[in-house]
Amino acid sequence: MRRAVGSGLISLGVLGLVVWLAMRRADEVGRAIDAIPASAFLAIVALHAGTLVLRSEAWRLTLAAVEGRPLQRRAVYAANAAAFLAGTAQSQAALPARVALLRRVAGSDAPRPAQIVMADVPIFALELCATSALLFASALARLSDWWVAPAALALALAVLGTARMAPERCSRRPMLRGLAVLADRRRRRALCALAMALSALTVARIWLVLSVCGLPHGLGEIAWLWAALGICGLLPLGPGAPAGATLATLGRESLGAAVAGGLVLGASSIAGVLVYGLVVAVVWLTGRAARAPRSRPLRGYR
Numbered sequence: 001m002r003r004a005v006g007s008g009l010i011s012l013g014v015l016g017l018v019v020w021l022a023m024r025r026a027d028e029v030g031r032a033i034d035a036i037p038a039s040a041f042l043a044i045v046a047l048h049a050g051t052l053v054l055r056s057e058a059w060r061l062t063l064a065a066v067e068g069r070p071l072q073r074r075a076v077y078a079a080n081a082a083a084f085l086a087g088t089a090q091s092q093a094a095l096p097a098r099v100a101l102l103r104r105v106a107g108s109d110a111p112r113p114a115q116i117v118m119a120d121v122p123i124f125a126l127e128l129c130a131t132s133a134l135l136f137a138s139a140l141a142r143l144s145d146w147w148v149a150p151a152a153l154a155l156a157l158a159v160l161g162t163a164r165m166a167p168e169r170c171s172r173r174p175m176l177r178g179l180a181v182l183a184d185r186r187r188r189r190a191l192c193a194l195a196m197a198l199s200a201l202t203v204a205r206i207w208l209v210l211s212v213c214g215l216p217h218g219l220g221e222i223a224w225l226w227a228a229l230g231i232c233g234l235l236p237l238g239p240g241a242p243a244g245a246t247l248a249t250l251g252r253e254s255l256g257a258a259v260a261g262g263l264v265l266g267a268s269s270i271a272g273v274l275v276y277g278l279v280v281a282v283v284w285l286t287g288r289a290a291r292a293p294r295s296r297p298l299r300g301y302r
Contacts, residue, residue: 028256029263036212036264044264047205048272051198055123056080058194062119065181066111075105078284081277088270091233091241095120111178118178121159126195128156131226134203138220202226209268213261215250224249229265242266 056077064070079102087094095117103110110116132153160182181187206225210217228245237244243262250258 028254029260032213032257032260033263035214036260040208040212041264041268044205044208044268045271045275047201047208048268049275051201051205052080052084052272052276054194054198054201058123058191058198059119061187061191061194062122062178062181063111063116065184065187066115066119066177067109069109071102071106071109074280074284074287075102075110077280078105081280084273085277088239088273090238091235115178118176119181121179122182122191123195125156125160126192127199127230129153129160130195130199131223131230132156134219134223134226138218138223205268206265209261209264210250213257213264214254215257215261216253221250239266239270242269 059080060071060073060076063076079098082101083094083098086097099113099116102116103113111119132155136150136153181191203222203226206222206229207217210221210225215221225245228249229242232241232245232248235241242265243259246258246262246265247255250261
């Protein structure tokens with residue numbers, strides 16, 4: 001209870017800070033937002049919705065390696081829809097919501113809660129590798145902060161290597177079956193392809209947000225903002241996480257434009273989650289109606 005209250009207070013504090021900065025720099029923020037075409041914002045929302053679809057496919061692939069058989073796509077997508085919706089309010093609520101709903105809709109086919117949690121580790125490790133590679137490329141281009149990129153890359157490879165060896169070294173521990181996707185060559189290749197596509201859409205989304213808000217949008221800025229978004233997502237910042245990450249990385253360049261960029265990132269994230277959830281709900285209800293038995297008229301009744 002105390003932890004939930006503390007997380008809520010931190011989230012409100014971050015939102016209050018963002019609102020205060022937006023009001024203080026209302027002219028700059030307004031000009032930056034007014035300069036964003038509606039088509040660009042729709043493209044940003046579509047890119048985020050695409051990342052949610054790819055993330056769901058990647059998660060379904062890792063879950064399939066646990067028991068050797070894939071779960072129903074509609075069950076995985078529904079569980080992720082609830083997780084994404086919960087994550088817009090507080091990122092720490094996403095994982096419990098995902099586990100609970102997957103256990104509910106998949107029933108006996110769902111893996112154990114610990115296995116579901118561990119199934120996220122390979123995806124996280126591959127995303128960390130992609131972020132580190134982008135940081136490494138930006139460091140080579142600028143020849144500055146040379147130690148950050150190798151350190152991040154070494155950390156990502158260490159996490160990935162540990163996750164790769166864990167299923168073989170600890171095969172008797174059921175909890176580690178969530179890492180089994182890394183021991184399967186076919187599924188591992190598919191997961192790497194999904195992770196690359198997911199990273200490409202994320203980079204494109206960040207680049208588009210920075211460019212339309214008039215912020216620097218080189219490799220370094222994209223990489224640092226991507227890393228900051230991941231770090232802020234782990235903290236109890238709530239809906240203010242995108243704005244906090246943007247301010248932390250690009251606030252020195254232009255405070256008003258950074259606030260606008262954070263607001264656009266946050267708004268597009270919420271809109272993308274709502275689009276994803278709406279599509280999943282429609283597909284779920286359509287499939288449920290198609291499977292419902294049709295009522296038969298009583299004999300002798302016309």
